[in-house]
Amino acid sequence: MCIRDRVSTTVCNHEAKLMAEALMINKSLNSLYLDKCKLAFDGAEMLAKGISENGTLRILRMPHNEIESKGAIAIAEALKSNSSLTVLDISSNRIKYEGMKELAIALQFNKGLKELNLNCNGVCDNAAKALASMLNVNRKIVMLSLCWHSIEKKGAKDLILAVKNNEVIKHINAYAHYLLPEVSRVLDKDSRFVFERVAFDCSDLLP
DSSP states (O other), rough: OOEEETTTTTHHHHHHHHHHHHHHOSSSEEEOOOOOOOOOHHHHHHHHHHHHTTSSSEEEEOOOOOHHHHHHHHHHHHHHTOOOOEEEEOSOOOOOHHHHHHHHHHHOOOOOEEEEEEETTTOOHHHHHHHHHHHHTSSSEEEEOOSSSOHHHHHHHHHHHHHTTSSOOEEEEEOOOOOOOOHHHHHHHHHTTOOOSSOOOOOOGOO
16 A cells, blocks of 8 residues: 655644554555655654554655754654665755764664665765765665765765675665766776766775
8 A cells, every 4th residue: 555645735743643643553554655745853753653663664755845854863763663664765855964874873773774865965974974884784775875965075985985895785876976087987897886977086995
């Protein structure tokens, strides 16, 4: 069973609470789509409570909901106890370093998530380092999307090394992050990487 909310529909706190309560007892819903519903932190926190006790939801997509770092922290806490969710899309939610850090910590313990979309948030070099540390431990995630962020040379190095040492991850999409041509040529040999062209030197990663 799948529920897809209409685009640009506002979900009030009462409705978010009802959804959270439904998730706690749900035995059939496996996909939930909440795009542009203006959940914000309160809505994300309520949904997180439902996720923490849910054992059947497999796909949760909630982009463009302005949950920010506080909402991401609530989701992260739920991921520590949830092992059924396999796909999570929290792209375009204004999540900055603190939220990314807590997500990374939670995913060191999570045993279910396979696909994570963090596009268009606030992944800086410090957040990239936290995610890289997670990838050094996590052997469940197979797809990570990090497009359109402010990751620079140091953060890119951390992520590249983590992914190259992770035999499980199949695809990392970092479109709009740039590498020098000689580094791109090396990464081109590893079909898991999807980078765009050139901007900073990671040549010390070359063999």
